[in-house]
Amino acid sequence: MASGEIWRIQQHLQGIQAITYKRPAYSIVVAVVLTLGLFIPQLLMNWRTYRNFHHLSQEELRLQKLSDRIVYLDEVLTMSARMNAATGNREWEARYRQFEPLLDAAIQESINLIPEVYSNQDAKQIDIANQKLVAMENRSFELVRQNQARAALTLLSSPEYQTQKRIYAQGVEKRHQQIEQILQSRNQSYHQDLRLSFVWMILTFFLLIPLWFLVLHILQTYLRDRNLAVAKLENINQELNTSVQRLEIAQRIIQDEKISSLTQIVAGIAHEINNPVSFIRGNLTYIQQYSQHLVELINLYKQEIVPIPPQALAHMEEIDFEFISEDIPKVIQSMLTGTERIKEVVLGLRAFACLDESERKIVDIHTGLESTISLLQHRLQAKSTTPVIEIIREYQQLPEIDCYPSQINQVLMNILTNAIEAITMSSTTTGRILVRSELAQPGWIRISIIDNGIGINPSIQQKIFEPFFTTKPIGQNKGLGLSISHQIITQLHQGKLYFQPSTSTSETQFMIEIPTQLSKTLYLDFPQGSDKP
Incomplete structure (x- = not known):
């Protein structure tokens, strides 16, 4: 290539460079266009992946519910037919006719959701078997109507x-x-789309880094005025501080709204459960009396009518009258015990959410501890992959404290839940959570919660109270539980929430220290419109 031609190319490139540095808007426009051109397909792909996943989740949930409902309704129909034949009571046939269209509707909805499963040879065999069963059950109803x-x-x-x-x-x-x-096949397709989206995001990232480095270099060259750059930096710093403050306020407001919503939900649940349970419990007492009277009456007839007619005697043996007369009181007593347990759960819900007590109140901290433990009782039982968890209480006599009860209960729930999850993730065969209350110093109480779970790695102990920090997989935990709990204790209650390192790596100890009396002007520190975080 001739030197003159090389010189002309160099001059041309220098001209382009001069225009670029003098008018950086051109470079920015090109960078923005390329960024949008690369990110818009990414956004569309992510939206499509999310939509498919959402649809798949909804469909899977609905199919599971329909499957359970179909099995339940089929068992109801079978039981109704058999009870109709066993007792000759036509009410069982009415019950059968009542639930039969519900089963047909559930099956039809399942067919609409996933028709390919209902169009194969197996489906035809199921349908034939079902038709034969229905025919035999209808025939049994006819025989009962004919007194057979x-x-x-x-x-x-x-x-x-x-x-x-x-x-x-x-x-x-x-x-x-x-x-x-x-x-599962659809789920695999979703994961494939997700991987493709991730690859596309990585490629986009590597393509845009050099481009935006070039744009930044051009802007740096163009914006030579140091004072303007410093002013801009100070302005950005001020905006960042403002954003951080707004984020903290937003976290407190969100927590307040969550507690308020929980209170309303628990109020509704307590009301809806308590009324029918009271009705059931009240009627069970009468049923207990009536059944006892009926059994006594039958026994009296047996004593007075001797010999007992053969037909009556045969029927009594067929239904095992002696067993029924002995079992009825036990069944009713178990039902009474069940209603009492439901009542205890409702009271626990009310105590945990502190209905009508979301404001400051003088309370016994042990009440909050017990209501929270009661709500977590189902998670303490042994399961196939998790050990039984024992709660050890070491309570001292403590004065009542001035606090926000619902907020304190939320902190206790977060820490106890973390303790249970740590134990279920460990290899221990017997879980143990020690809950200790004591006076820390005059005017202060301390609550200690110690578990023998997997412990906390020393490398992350300094981060556990940071917002959004979590050791769990993405999607399983937002990382806000301990952060919000720390704010509730330190800011709202002027106390301390800290992690106490243990000599044993398999133990985790959390300490809560709060004063028995809060400052009367504490509410002035909260954002307008909310008297607590």
């Missing part, structure tokens, strides 16, 4: 009925497996 209850019961106990019932049950189970396979 024993024949109806024999029909429903026949090998043919049991065979068709087994074919139907196996077919339904196989259909469930096919639905799970289809949903």
Whole structure:
């Protein structure tokens, strides 16, 4: 290539460079256009992936509910037919006719959601078995109407009925497996789209880094005025500080709204559960009395009418009257015990949410501890993959404290939940959580919660109270529990929440220290419109 031609190319490039540095807007426009051109497809891909995932989640949830409902309704119909044949009571046929269209509707909705599962050969076999079962059950109803209850019961106990019932049950189970396979295939497709989106994001990132480095270099060259740059930097710093302050206020407001919503929800749940439970418990007392009177009356007839008519004696043996007379009081007593447990749970919910007590109040801290432990009772039981967890209480006599009860309960719930999760993730065979209350110093109380879970890695102990910090996978935890708890204790209650390192790496100790009396002007520190974070 001739030197003159090289010189002309160099001059041309220098001209382009001069225009670029003198008019950086051109470079910015090009960078923005390229950024939008690369990010818009990324956004569209992410939106499509999210939409598919959301649809898949909704469909999977609905199919699971429909599957459970179909199994339940099928069992109701079978039980109604058999009870109709066993008792000759026509009310069971009415119950059968009541639930039959519900089962058809549930099956039809399931077909609409995933029709491919209902159009194969297995589905046809299930349908044939179902038709035969329905035909035999309808035949049993006809026999009962003709006063042939024993024949109806024999029909429903026949090998043919049991065979068709087994074919139907196996077919339904196989259909469930096919639905799970289809949903799993769709889920794999979603993950493939997600991986593609991630690859595209990485490529976009590597393409845009050099471009924006060039744009920044051009802007740096163009904005030579140091005073303007410093002023701009100070302005950005001020905006950042303002944003951080707004974020902290927003966190407190969100926490307040969550507590308020929880209070309303618990109020509704307590009301809706308490009324029917009271009705049931009240009627159970009468049922207990009536059943006792009926059994006594029958026993009196047995004593007075000797010998007992053969037909009555045969019927008493058929229904095992002696067992029924002994079991009825036990059944009613178990129902009374169950209603009492429901009542305790409702009271625990009310105590935890502190209904009508979201403001400052003088309370016993042990009440909040016990209501929180009661709500977590189901998570303390042993399961197939988790050990039983024992709660050890070491309570001292403490004065009542001035606090926001619902906020304190939220802190206790967060820390106890973390302790339970730490134990379930460990290899221990017996979980243990020690809850200790004591006087820290005059005018202060201390609550200690110690578990024998997996412990906290020393490398992250300084970060556990930071917002959005979490050791769990993305999506399982927002990392706000301990951060919000720390704000509630330190800012709202003028106390301390800290982690106490243990000599044993398998133990975690959290300490809560709060004064028994809060400052009367504490509310002045909160944002307008909310008297607590």
